[in-house]
Each structure stands twice: as structure tokens, then as C-alpha cells.
Amino acid sequence: MSSQSEHVPVGEVGASIATRLAAVDWALVEAELNGAGWASLGQVLTPAECSSLRDTYGCPVFRSTISMQRHGFGRGEYKYFSYPLPAIVAGLRSQLYAHLAAPAKRWQDKLGIEGVIPDSHDAYLEMCKAAGQSRPTPLLLRYAQGDYNCLHQDLYGEVHFPFQVVILLSEPGCDFEGGEFVLTEQRPRVQSRAHVVPLKAGEAAVFAVRNRPALGTRGTYRVTLRHGVSAVLRGSRYALGVILHDAA
Ligand SMILES: O=C(O)CCC(=O)C(=O)O
Numbered sequence: 001m002s003s004q005s006e007h008v009p010v011g012e013v014g015a016s017i018a019t020r021l022a023a024v025d026w027a028l029v030e031a032e033l034n035g036a037g038w039a040s041l042g043q044v045l046t047p048a049e050c051s052s053l054r055d056t057y058g059c060p061v062f063r064s065t066i067s068m069q070r071h072g073f074g075r076g077e078y079k080y081f082s083y084p085l086p087a088i089v090a091g092l093r094s095q096l097y098a099h100l101a102a103p104a105k106r107w108q109d110k111l112g113i114e115g116v117i118p119d120s121h122d123a124y125l126e127m128c129k130a131a132g133q134s135r136p137t138p139l140l141l142r143y144a145q146g147d148y149n150c151l152h153q154d155l156y157g158e159v160h161f162p163f164q165v166v167i168l169l170s171e172p173g174c175d176f177e178g179g180e181f182v183l184t185e186q187r188p189r190v191q192s193r194a195h196v197v198p199l200k201a202g203e204a205a206v207f208a209v210r211n212r213p214a215l216g217t218r219g220t221y222r223v224t225l226r227h228g229v230s231a232v233l234r235g236s237r238y239a240l241g242v243i244l245h246d247a248a
């Protein structure tokens, strides 16, 4: 397994991504998550990092390949990384977790969800494992012209972290057109609201996996979120999905 990861082009890993993530205004991110269920994290990957991640699509670093059409998930393809994750993905995942653990605890409390959110991602993955969820969930998605991703939630068992992150790896308007990342919010007794999340290559957005807490006149209620991608009208579009819980 370790010999596989040595062949992965990983770009400049580590400190620079950590520095970029440390510069994010996480209080603002939490406020935006509270208001709309998603927030921009800005530019997290350089063009070179995006390009090396796109290149990993052809490398033997995945545990499975999913045809979206075959499963009725849309059209296009995605692949789940196997462990050990490429260094850039592993680094992003644990660092994103470290920044999101405290807001996640506050969300779980508001949503009335029991369950510990440990400070370290390793400890969180141990919890997933204890619940029978030990398969890695970070994924690379590839869309060609006409491909799209139906609205969905990335739940893979009982344990789920309240947030996940997507990073766009292709440049809209240049590499592709269309293919917008969208979110819907389904609120009790009212019609659903849609958000189009503007992303450029290397930019990341964090969003609610399943529900967000919202304050109503009778206390906190749950808004249900789903995400997907509109049809790619031209070109090809790659994205990296960073899901923080593992799969059964
Ligand atoms: O392709 C995208 O932008 C989103 C993919 C997705 O569904 C995810 O990251 O969970």
C-alpha cells in the first residue's frame, strides 16, 4: 500500500496548505454556515496542486470507481481513495477537521445530536471504526460534457460529521462551463430554497452534510440540506470531496 502513495504526484504538501487554512476567518465561516448551511473557504489549493490532484485520477490510489449513471446518481464518474490517502488529501482532511471540530460540537448540541466530537481526526476515525465505518470516503469526481450529480447527502452509516468540504480542481469558464455546485435547503412546511455556490479552481466550500440548525419562534428546528452539481455544458470538470466520516 505504501508503495502506491509514493507514486502519487502530490504537489507541495503540508505547511503551505496549513498556512492557508489558518488564515481563514473561521468565526465568519461558522456564522455563514449558521445562516445558509454553507460557507466559502477561499483559495485552498494552488493551480499546481489542482493539476496534480486531477492527475491522480488515472493512478492506482482508489478503492472503488462509481458510475453515477449506473446507480441513478446522475451522469459521470467518481472514485473513492484507498488508505493510505495521498499526502495532500490526508493533510487537508485532518487540518479541516481540526478547524471544524469546535463548530461541529456546537451544531450537534443545537441539533440535539448525541455523540462525541474528539479534537483529533484520528480519534474521530476510531469512533467511526467502532461503529463499523472504516472505509475511506474522500473522493475525486470527474464530469464530462452533459454530466451532472443529482442532489444527495453523503451519509455512510450512523456516524456522520455535520460538515464536509468540496474543492473545485478545474477552472470554470476555461476548462468547463456549467457544472455549478448547488445546495438545496428543505425547511419544514415551506418551499425549498436553492443556493448556487460560486467556486473557482482551487477554492473550497464547506457545507452541511445532512441538517443545519435554524432558530424559529418555537426554538431550534432542522433544515435538511442536499447538494449536487448542475450539468456540465462544455469541457471537463474535476472536484475533490473531503468527507470527514468513514463509510461502512
Ligand atoms: O463535484 C462536486 O463539486 C461535488 C461532489 C460531491 O457531491 C461531494 O463532494 O460530495
Ligand SMILES: [Fe+2]
Pocket: 152, 153, 154, 227, 241
Ligand atoms: Fe456529495
